[in-house]
Amino acid sequence: MNIAQITVSGNIGADPEIKDVNGTKVANFSIAVNENYKNKSGEKVENTHWFRVEAWDGGNGKGLVSNIIEPYIKKGSTVYVQGFPTQETYEKDGQQQRSFKIKLAGSGSVLRMSANKDGDASETPSAPVAGVKMDDDIPF
Numbered sequence: 001m002n003i004a005q006i007t008v009s010g011n012i013g014a015d016p017e018i019k020d021v022n023g024t025k026v027a028n029f030s031i032a033v034n035e036n037y038k039n040k041s042g043e044k045v046e047n048t049h050w051f052r053v054e055a056w057d058g059g060n061g062k063g064l065v066s067n068i069i070e071p072y073i074k075k076g077s078t079v080y081v082q083g084f085p086t087q088e089t090y091e092k093d094g095q096q097q098r099s100f101k102i103k104l105a106g107s108g109s110v111l112r113m114s115a116n117k118d119g120d121a122s123e124t125p126s127a128p129v130a131g132v133k134m135d136d137d138i139p140f
Helices: 064-072
Strands: 006-012 017-021 024-038 044-056 078-092 095-104 110-113
Touching (some): 006 044, 017 064, 024 064, 064 110
Parallel strands (some): 044 095
Antiparallel strands (some): 006 024, 006 078, 024 044, 078 095, 078 110
């Protein structure tokens, strides 16, 4: 059995960019994950790691992008995602570059929402929509 899955929880850095690809909505956004620790000399170190996410809608516009991301996800939203790690290659200034992102598509993908940065979860849906798992709170 082969398994490749990545789990990330953090805050959305900017409103998702939504496009139409051959009649299917695709959302692209980035999640900021903060790392805080003290180094050997006792100094506080804060790092932010960015993860790019590409989410695909299900059939007939009744999926993840149409029902969850487009109406509810915005800059500052706190999300938990599980998806497939993918790597793209492209050329920039004559040099071959690689880029990593998390792909959300199909039944193995999960997107859960919690309160936004202001703590307001009043507009966050709390029931599953189109096979997407969602919670008001993330259990960690």
